[in-house]
Amino acid sequence: MRSIFEVHRLDESAIAGVATIDTKVNEAGLIEFCCDRSLPLFFYAAERLRSVVVPHASSAIEEAIGTPSVAEAAALLACWEAGGGGELTAETQRRGESYLKQFPTPYTLHPIPVLHVPKQCYRSAETRGAVTIAVVLEG
Numbered sequence: 478m479r480s481i482f483e484v485h486r487l488d489e490s491a492i493a494g495v496a497t498i499d500t501k502v503n504e505a506g507l508i509e510f511c512c513d514r515s516l517p518l519f520f521y522a523a524e525r526l527r528s529v530v531v532p533h534a535s536s537a538i539e540e541a542i543g544t545p546s547v548a549e550a551a552a553l554l555a556c557w558e559a560g561g562g563g564e565l566t567a568e569t570q571r572r573g574e575s576y577l578k579q580f581p582t583p584y585t586l587h588p589i590p591v592l593h594v595p596k597q598c599y600r601s602a603e604t605r606g607a608v609t610i611a612v613v614l615e616g
């Protein structure tokens with residue numbers, strides 16, 4: 478994961494939280510990562526993740542777990558909701574993008590979150606498995 482942050486010139490200490498699908502609620506590595514860094518951990522049901530429009534949806538993931546996106550959708554949801562934006566839906570996203578096209582300004586009350594780093598799969602040589610991450614920058 479550090480390499481992804483280095484490539485995109487992001488500081489790991491700026492991570493505000495971690496979000497994923499609710500089926501990972503007992504995943505020890507994820508819980509340990511967040512506890513070690515005192516980060517909030519957000520879990521979303523597949524149905525909720527499915528409601529978010531993402532740029533890199535996957536039909537294989539949708540077939541396997543019921544949502545076309547986990548990393549991107551969860552990152553967008555967590556950023557939006559943590560910022561007090563209420564419920565993020567496809568309609569909210571469309572309206573926000575349309576508004577920003579008409580009135581481009583960085584001063585919107587609740588800007589629609591945008592992916593800074595689209596989903597990327599990270600595999601460590603030291604451990605089994607893989608982690609897919611996506612990064613959303615706040616406001």
